[in-house]
Amino acid sequence: MFLKKSTVKKNGKIYNYYHIAASYRDEAGRSRHRIIEHLGALSDEEAEERRKAIKELQQKQAAAGSRETAGSGNPAPLDGSRMFSAAFPVLIGMERLVYEPSFPAEWNVPHSDMLLFTASGTCTAYKSGRKWVLDENTVLFCPAGEGFHLAGGGAGQAVLYRAGFELAERQADGSLIRKNMERLPFGGIRPLQPQRVSRSLEQLFHTPAGLDALGGLHAQMLFYELISSVFMLEKPASQAGKGTVIERAAAYISTYYRDDLTREQLAETYGVSPEHFSRMFKKETGVSFTDYLTDVRMEEARRLLQLSGASIKSVAEQVGFRSEYYFSRKFKQREGMTPSEFIAKPKAYATLAPYFTSLLMWLEAMPRYGEIKDWMREYYAGRQGFEQFEPIVWGNEDSERKLADERPDLVICYADAVKLDKLYELAPVLAVDLDALTWQEQLRLVARAAGKEPEAEAWLADFMDRCCAAQSRLSAVIRPGETVAVYKIVSDELYVYGKLRSMGGPLVYDCLQLEPPPFVRSRIIGQGLLNEQVQPALLHQVDADHILLLHYPSRLFEDKEPLLESPFWKEQKAVRAGQVYELDNDLFYSYDPLSLEKQLVYLEKKLLS
Structure with a gap:
């Protein structure tokens, strides 16, 4: 493990954001990094403490590993994690739904953990750029509060069953508390015995309602x-050492890698001779110790040259080279160009959200690959270089293969x-990081990475x-002193939005400077929140003069x-005053320049008409 730093300029100040990462070699023998934990912004002192803690941990692990290699003969301690969990699932409700062929996409947010079964037909679920085709052999698990799109996927009717449930956990004092299955991610599950799932599902659905205690126990x-x-999976393989x-x-x-590492130093740390260390290293990684160290340093240099704005001399020092000349020579050997040429060359970008794709296209830094909405694609179709752009959906095998083959200069x-x-x-x-940056700071960060910061500032002004x-x-229409609230209704739950991003908040409160209700100013904007869910009985606490409404009807609920x-x-x-304005859900979802431009025209026309 190691501490990895990203530098961000925010409100004229420099902030360092960190995450803990681990390294490994891919199939081609290249050094790669894997994120383990995001830490957020840290001071230099906090970062140094983290580095020391990681170093001490690794030294202890190295020492323990050496002892294990020699063989201690001591039995392993008993694993307390083998005890049975005290939590058990409790069914909240169940419903059968029939959808017509190729029904349009609906946005849903489950209120509790939910299982979605397809009894017949097919449909499709979308979340965070990923796609799941749901049929009789696939069950969709949806954690509470995680939104997703559900759309038709076949020519015939789709019959679905929705089962909402919670976990009840017994405490030390004997009481029960409710909780969600936090460790399970959203996604499709393919049970080993789908026929057994179908049989249990039919029996449960046809169990009469309003049962006595014994009947309720039978249903449970x-x-x-x-x-x-559903969750009966294949027995996992034995864990590696x-x-x-x-x-x-x-x-x-x-x-x-920034330190002056030597073969002799590492061989001594791990209790082997330098010669044996070299032989083992080459055998397991496919490259020498020196080449591996250089690869790690150059991979980090490539990232810093694009994103940090630091000088070549500074980058050389940050990745462990004392000589800028020697660093440039090694960089050219590996990349086929000098650091200066690498900085200046046109970059191949891959953007994994419609916001980033549209932002780069607006700034005329056409990405090679990217996720994009249909209406955005139609708008940019005539732009220079668009014919080279290829839409992708990150998460499916085809897109992953394309990025692996292309190896873009930067993924955003x-x-x-x-x-x-x-x-x-x-x-x-x-x-x-959506939670660390305002919408303007995100725009500036991406523009800086693409070398388009002046263009971004000009557009903002x-x-x-x-x-x-x-x-x-x-x-x-909106007179002095009148307030405006942005509501989103999804799965018949209401969310009130602030100004961070999405749902028109940046346009309404930051750009047009319209007045939010005191509830929104103090509870959402003042607390730096994206939104807050409000129960119907408490809507009087918001009570704006004007409501901008984004409504996502859902048959699931x-x-x-x-x-x-x-x-x-x-x-x-x-x-009561007739001042509720329903907006275009798709148009008001994003906050890239194109979306904001169109939102301004749309909102002005809507209100003034």
Whole structure:
């Protein structure tokens, strides 16, 4: 393990963001990094403490590993993790749904952990750029609060069953608490015995409602059988050991590549002779110790030359070279060009979210690969270089293969992207932390990485001027002192948005400077939150003069009373005054320049008409 740093300029100040990573060699023998934990912003002192802690841990592991190699003969301690968990699943509700062929995509956010079964037909689930085709052999697990799109996937009707459940965990005092299955990720599960799942599902669904205690116990037992059938996976293979001497040495190199590391030093650390260490290293990694160390240093240099803005001399020092000349010579041997040529050459970018793709296209830094929405693709189709652009969806095998073959100069994604460790195998990665940066700071960070910072600043200044003029025109509808709230209704739950990103918040509150209700200013914007879920009975606490509404209807949760028909909704000031404006969900989702430009035109037309 080692500490990896990313430098970000924010409000004129420099911040260092860190994560713990581990190194390994890919199939081609190249040194790669895998993210283990994101730490966020750290001071120099905190980072140094982390480095010392990691170094001490690795030294202890190295010493322990050497003793294990020699063989201590001591039995392993008993593993307490083999004890049975005290948590058990409790069924909340179940529903059968019938969808017509090729139904349009719906956005859903489950309120509890949920299993989605396909009894017949097919449909498709989408989340974070990944796609799951759901059929009779696949069950979709959806953790509470994680949104996803569900769409038709075949020519015939799709019959689905939705089962919502929670875990109940017994405490030391005998009481029960509810919790979610936090360790299981969103995704499709292919049970080993799908026929058994179908049988349990039918039995459970046809169990009469309103049973007595004994009947309820029977229903719960059927649900246990269903859960067991779904999560019954193949027996895992035996776990590997803690790593060979060379694997531990490789991890040490990836942590301390900046230091003057020698073969003799590492051989002594791991208790072998220098000659034996060299033979083992070449045998296990396919390259010599010196070449491995150089590869690790050059991979980090490649990233720093693109993202840090540091001088070549500074980059050389940061990756362990005392001589800038020697660093440049080694860099050219590996990359086929000098560091200066590498900085100046046109880059091949891969962007793993429509926001980043559209942002680069707007700034005329056309990515080679990227995820993009259809309406954005139509807009940019005539731009120079667009014919070389190829849409991808990160997470599917075809896209992964394309990026592995192309090996782009830079991959731009969010810090919570799926398979982030896989991306670090392919190329330098700019992982943008949504929670650490405002929408303007994200724009500047990506623009700086693409060498388009002046263009980004020019657009920002011009757009803010046009928003100021639009604000004056909107004053005919939104009078001084009146407030505006941004609502999103999904799965019949209501979320109130601030100004961080998405749902038009940046445009409404940052660009147009419209006044949020006190609730939004203090509870959401003031606390640096993206949004806050508000129960219908508490809507009077928001009670804005104008409501901008983004509504995502969902048939998965039609058993609830429609929020828009409730008395709590109808009692709001904006509803009574007829000042609720429903917006285009797709258009107001992002906050790239193209989206903001179109949102401004759309919102002004909507309000003034």
